[in-house]
Amino acid sequence: MRDQQTNTTENNTACGSELHNSITLKATQKEKKMTTHQNKQHITILRIPAVLERRGRSRSSHYADIKAGLFVKPVLIGLRATGTPDYEVDTLIAARIAGKTDEEIRALVIKLEADRKAATLEV
Numbered sequence: 001m002r003d004q005q006t007n008t009t010e011n012n013t014a015c016g017s018e019l020h021n022s023i024t025l026k027a028t029q030k031e032k033k034m035t036t037h038q039n040k041q042h043i044t045i046l047r048i049p050a051v052l053e054r055r056g057r058s059r060s061s062h063y064a065d066i067k068a069g070l071f072v073k074p075v076l077i078g079l080r081a082t083g084t085p086d087y088e089v090d091t092l093i094a095a096r097i098a099g100k101t102d103e104e105i106r107a108l109v110i111k112l113e114a115d116r117k118a119a120t121l122e123v
Contacts, residue, residue, distance in 0.1 A: 045075070045083035054089055069106045072113055088112050 046054070052062055065071040071092060074082035091112065095105050 044086040045077055046086050046089060047081075047083050048074075051084050051089055055093065068102075069109055070102060072109050075116070085116075 048059070048062075052059060055062065057065070062071065066073055072084060072088050074084050077083045092105065092108065095108055100108070
């Protein structure tokens with residue numbers, strides 16, 4: 001009887017070891033998925049009131065900047081709704097703070113709008 005218990009214990013230990021390895025592998029895979037997910041940039045689309053608040057500009061000045069090429073055009077988010085990605089707003093604000101010239105900002109706007117077309121969404 002004791003020999004049977006020893007064999008059963010050894011089998012359970014072997015199964016437990018396999019189970020532990022399986023759980024560890026699954027945990028490692030989850031960590032990789034979580035790390036990958038955490039590295040992805042969280043993008044928020046800002047509506048016009050939020051953009052104006054962040055920029056500290058009036059509505060008419062904001063649209064004048066878009067017309068002059070000093071700010072990105074908004075993206076459609078519905079049939080009659082537009083917004084601007086938050087990282088684009090932040091990038092352009094940072095460029096202003098850094099003292100970039102209007103020409104440098106125009107080039108940045110062109111690059112940001114071109115990057116929209118090149119962007120792909122990974123699910």
